[in-house]
Amino acid sequence: MDMEGFVRKMLKQENERKVKNKLINRIREFKEIDKEKAAKLASAVIEEVKNTFKINEEDKELKELVKYPKANVTMGEMGVGSRGKGDFFVHRKIAEISLSKGKTVVDPTSQDDGGVVKTESKFGNIYVTTAIDGIHSRLSEYPFLGGFHVTRAALRDVYVMGAKPIAIISDLHLADDGDVGKLFDFTAGVSAVSELTGVPITAGSTLRVGGDMVLGDRLVSAVGAVGISNTAPTARKKAEVGDKILMTEGSGGGTITTTAIYHGFFDVIYETLNIDFMKACEAIINAGLLNEIHAMTDITNGGLRGDAHEISSTTGLGFVFNKEKIFDLINPRVLEMLNKLDIDPLGVSIDSLMVIAPKDVCEEIKDVVSKVGVKIDYVGYVDDSGVPKLKSKNEEKILKPLFREAAYTKIKKVVGEKTPEDFEEMKEKVKNAALKAIKKKNKIVEMIRKKEHGR
Known part of the structure; x- marks a missing residue:
C-alpha cells in the first residue's frame, strides 16, 4: 500500500483529520504497532506530502521541472506490460525519448530484444549487447522462480542479438514489510541460472520499494545481462x-x-x-x-x-x-x-x-x-x-x-483482451505526453549545457 499516493489522493477529497484517521487504520492493517506510533507515522507522511504541494506556489521553473506531462491515461487502461497493441505503442514512445542518435547499432526504436553499441579496439570492432528484464509481477511470493526466469529472459535477449553473455547484474527491491529471506531466495534463483550457464553475477543493488512510504511485502526487481561479439548483431x-x-x-x-x-x-x-x-x-x-x-x-x-x-x-x-x-x-x-x-x-x-x-x-x-x-x-x-x-x-x-x-x-x-473503443483517442493522449517529455528533456539539457559553458 502506497501511503504517499493514498495521502495525495485523499487530501483532494477529504479534510486532513479524516485522511489521518484512515491512514492510521491502513498502517495498522500492515504493521503490528500501537495506535500512537501509527499516528506519528501518519502525521509524518501527511506533513511531507503537504510540503511538496508548496512547490506549485513558489518557483515556476521548479514547478515545471518536477511535474510530469499527464496523459490522463493509466497503465492499466493502456495495457502497458500486458504485451499487446497498447503496450507496443507505449514502448515505441519510450524508445523515441530514449534515442541516442548515431551512437548505437541497434537502438530502442528497433523494438528488438537487446540494444547494441560498437566500440573499436586493437583486435577490431567489438559489439556490446545489453538487455534487462523485470521479474514477472505475479511471482513476488515465489522469489526463486521469479529470479530464475527473469535471469533466463535477460540472457535470452543477449543471445538472440548474436552476442555471448559475459555478465549478469541484479536490481532488487522489496517493500518495507517484506521478509529479508525473499532477497536470498530471489538471488538463489538468479545464481542457479548463473551456475548452469557459466555467466557470472558481477553487480547488483538492493533497496526497499518506496522506502518508508510503501507498506506490504511486494517484491519487484530486474536482471540485466551484458554480452559481446566481434560480428554485427542478428x-x-x-x-x-x-x-x-x-x-x-x-x-x-x-x-x-x-x-x-x-x-x-x-x-x-x-x-x-x-x-x-x-x-x-x-x-x-x-x-x-x-x-x-x-x-x-x-x-x-x-x-x-x-x-x-x-x-x-x-x-x-x-x-x-x-x-x-x-x-x-x-x-x-x-x-x-x-x-x-x-x-x-x-x-x-x-x-x-x-x-x-x-x-x-x-x-x-x-x-x-x-x-x-x-x-x-x-x-x-x-x-x-x-x-x-x-x-x-x-x-x-x-x-x-x-x-x-x-x-x-x-x-x-x-x-x-478487447481493444477499448477510445483506443485511438488514448494513443493521441499518450503521444502528446511523450512529446512534452521530449521537449522538457531538450530544455533541461540545453540549460545544463549553457551553465557548463559559462563556468
Missing part, C-alpha cells in the same frame, strides 16, 4: 524475403509458471526449469553460424502474435507460419494446460528460440541444435506481404496481436 531488421523460419521447443518461463501456479497445474512448473534456449544458442555460436543468420528472437512479448507483428512492423516483411508445426514445438504438458484453460498458445510467452536464415544455413542449425538435445524444426518462411500470417490445414489468416496478451490468469480474464 537484429530483426536483417530478415530477407525467401528466408526460412526455425523454432525450438518452448516450455515457457515466468508467464507459464504464473499460469501453472494460479490455476493449480503445479507439475507444469518443473517443465519450465531448464536452460534449453541457452544450449541452443551456444550450439549455434560454437558452430560459427552466427554470421549467416539474418535474425533471431525469443517468442515472449505477447507470444507469437506479438512478436510476429513487431518484427513485421520493423522490417516491412511478411511471415507465413504453419500452425500445426508451431503447436508441435510447444512442450506437450504446457500445451495441454493452455488448452484446458482455453488460453491461446499463440498469445502467451512460450520462450522458444526463433531463427530466420537462408534454407541451407537452417539445415546446419537444425543439425547442431538437435545434437545438444533441443527439439527444433521449420515453422514457416518470409515473404513480401508485409503482414504475419498463420496457415493451417483448412485456412490462412492474418496473425494479429490482441490489445493485451492472452488472458492467462483469472484476473486477466476479468480485465479482458
Whole structure:
C-alpha cells in the first residue's frame, strides 16, 4: 500500500483529520504497532506530502521541472506490460525519448530484444549487447522462480542479438514489510541460472520499494545481462524475403509458471526449469553460424502474435507460419494446460528460440541444435506481404496481436483482451505526453549545457 499516493489522493477529497484517521487504520492493517506510533507515522507522511504541494506556489521553473506531462491515461487502461497493441505503442514512445542518435547499432526504436553499441579496439570492432528484464509481477511470493526466469529472459535477449553473455547484474527491491529471506531466495534463483550457464553475477543493488512510504511485502526487481561479439548483431531488421523460419521447443518461463501456479497445474512448473534456449544458442555460436543468420528472437512479448507483428512492423516483411508445426514445438504438458484453460498458445510467452536464415544455413542449425538435445524444426518462411500470417490445414489468416496478451490468469480474464473503443483517442493522449517529455528533456539539457559553458 502506497501511503504517499493514498495521502495525495485523499487530501483532494477529504479534510486532513479524516485522511489521518484512515491512514492510521491502513498502517495498522500492515504493521503490528500501537495506535500512537501509527499516528506519528501518519502525521509524518501527511506533513511531507503537504510540503511538496508548496512547490506549485513558489518557483515556476521548479514547478515545471518536477511535474510530469499527464496523459490522463493509466497503465492499466493502456495495457502497458500486458504485451499487446497498447503496450507496443507505449514502448515505441519510450524508445523515441530514449534515442541516442548515431551512437548505437541497434537502438530502442528497433523494438528488438537487446540494444547494441560498437566500440573499436586493437583486435577490431567489438559489439556490446545489453538487455534487462523485470521479474514477472505475479511471482513476488515465489522469489526463486521469479529470479530464475527473469535471469533466463535477460540472457535470452543477449543471445538472440548474436552476442555471448559475459555478465549478469541484479536490481532488487522489496517493500518495507517484506521478509529479508525473499532477497536470498530471489538471488538463489538468479545464481542457479548463473551456475548452469557459466555467466557470472558481477553487480547488483538492493533497496526497499518506496522506502518508508510503501507498506506490504511486494517484491519487484530486474536482471540485466551484458554480452559481446566481434560480428554485427542478428537484429530483426536483417530478415530477407525467401528466408526460412526455425523454432525450438518452448516450455515457457515466468508467464507459464504464473499460469501453472494460479490455476493449480503445479507439475507444469518443473517443465519450465531448464536452460534449453541457452544450449541452443551456444550450439549455434560454437558452430560459427552466427554470421549467416539474418535474425533471431525469443517468442515472449505477447507470444507469437506479438512478436510476429513487431518484427513485421520493423522490417516491412511478411511471415507465413504453419500452425500445426508451431503447436508441435510447444512442450506437450504446457500445451495441454493452455488448452484446458482455453488460453491461446499463440498469445502467451512460450520462450522458444526463433531463427530466420537462408534454407541451407537452417539445415546446419537444425543439425547442431538437435545434437545438444533441443527439439527444433521449420515453422514457416518470409515473404513480401508485409503482414504475419498463420496457415493451417483448412485456412490462412492474418496473425494479429490482441490489445493485451492472452488472458492467462483469472484476473486477466476479468480485465479482458478487447481493444477499448477510445483506443485511438488514448494513443493521441499518450503521444502528446511523450512529446512534452521530449521537449522538457531538450530544455533541461540545453540549460545544463549553457551553465557548463559559462563556468
